[in-house]
């Protein structure tokens with residue numbers, strides 16, 4: 094479904110990504126893990142089109158999209174959420190989610206401005222579909238008309254997932270969807286992710302630090318460290334890979350050393 | 356306590372008039388607009404026409420600055436383009452049907468909007484404000500240029516035509532009001548509709564988080580330029596009506612001064628809100644007039660005293676705007692919102 098081939102991305106001297114290659118198979122959950130600064134978000138940024146990799150390719154269904162503009166990739170059905178919330182803060186929950194439907198609606202400024210007629214029909218169809226597939230599904234009914242800025246963090250994360258879902262994506266990129274959430278919110282989110290996969294067969298890429306969640310959800314795990322891909326495979330095989338243990342223990346060991354030093 | 360905001364169909368929830376307060380407010384405003392010209396004298400009609408024209412221009416600026424989050428200090432230029440396009444059309448084809456002139460003025464201004472909006476593809480904020488500033492000077496330069504004098508009247512300005520509808524020439528203030536007011540209402544409704552549907556939502560998304568908007572499939576290039584086109588088109592419409600409304604125009608009427616006045620009206624009223632341009636324009640255009648009345652009452656026609664009091668007017672007006680920015684940075688609409696919040700909870704809470 095989505096293939097990354099030998100991707101390489103650097104910022105000045107820093108190599109954020111170096112020879113990263115994997116395939117996210119259709120309908121599966123592929124987890125991307127690695128210590129802080131490993132390049133996980135950078136990987137998402139080249140898949141969604143914010144950065145162009147200096148080398149390598151990104152293939153969507155075997156078509157090369159490496160140089161495609163970010164907004165065009167939405168038409169292919171690539172959706173994402175951000176590590177730090179990126180909601181439209183001046184809007185209500187409902188309006189945020191409606192933006193997910195942008196690519197599927199047709200009305201331009203002229204039909205939008207007159208409203209009655211095709212624009213109204215389209216808006217009502219979108220509303221009904223969003224209510225069914227997003228608001229009911231993610232249990233957002235009680236806050237649909239609330240401005241997003243006043244919601245607690247956990248709910249904002251869920252609204253952002255809802256906005257991505259409203260795009261009816263083929264590929265969904267989730268950047269740390271449960272970071273900063275409590276146990277209950279984390280469990281809810283894990284359940285939603287599994288439900289999405291089951292209900293729509295969406296291909297999901299998941300960046301997550303919560304190892305328990307990764308091991309439970311992922312069909313495949315890709316491990317990055319300092320931009321390099323050090324392992325990939327099933328959750329079990331990755332867990333027992335010495336390079337992975339080294340990377341995680343290594344960072345832990347240096348962290349402890351620096352703690353002791355201070 | 357205002358209750359009864361209860362609906363059983365999405366259609367009702369998605370309508371513009373989704374509660375009774377809005378429905379009645381709109382109905383009353385229409386009644387006011389219809390009755391006003393019959394009770395107002397010529398001076399009040401002159402003010403009303405001017406305010407209505409400015410409201411259109413400020414509503415256009417609101418599309419760009421308030422809703423798309425792009426700064427502009429050049430909208431006076433689009434206003435000028437609208438006005439001079441109308442004059443030029445009547446110079447070439449006297450007696451052109453006014454609505455055709457209006458549409459052409461809108462289109463020409465919109466095209467210039469796209470041209471002067473090009474910097475928005477690269478820069479934002481203050482840089483964009485400075486880039487758009489040039490529109491004032493470039494456009495006025497060409498209007499003053501003697502090659503175009505035949506159509507623009509050059510530095511000396513030009514007389515403007517009256518609108519003629521099916522052989523009826525609109526000469527009186529009252530007749531002109533009846534052309535301007537409906538156009539204002541339609542253009543305000545159009546803008547209001549825009550921002551509750553796909554197109555306008557995309558603009559607001561760009562304002563709130565541009566990279567998120569891009570991920571949703573919104574092309575920043577094309578939407579930013581379209582936003583410039585629409586807002587310049589509104590100013591073009593205002594310019595065209597201005598040419599019909601006043602007997603003559605001068606290049607100086609439209610320069611940087613007007614660009615800033617439009618922005619001040621918008622900020623005072625409230626950016627990114629439907630009622631913002633209406634409240635803001637009324638405030639900014641009416642307060643100086645009221646101060647004039649007050650000064651003439653205080654001085655009682657004494658020319659000497661008037662000489663001292665007149666500069667005070669500008670100072671008071673300036674202080675008022677500064678006070679506004681400090682105490683009500685969200686504009687007059689915010690006061691309006693607080694009033695309705697209070698009313699809708701009364702008597703249970705403040």
Ligand SMILES: Nc1ncnc2c1ncn2[C@@H]1O[C@H](COP(=O)(O)OP(=O)(O)OP(=O)(O)O)[C@@H](O)[C@H]1O
Pocket residue numbers: 104107108109127128129130131132133134135136176
């Ligand atoms: N726009 C940028 N400019 C310069 N350097 C960048 C930029 N974006 C990322 N980097 C660098 O690239 C490296 C990888 O960053 P990235 O955000 O992809 O890590 P990450 O794996 O997502 O980390 P985290 O777990 O903290 O989110 C880091 O060293 C970071 O400093």
Ligand SMILES: [Mg+2]
Pocket residue numbers: 133134135176
């Ligand atoms: Mg990251």
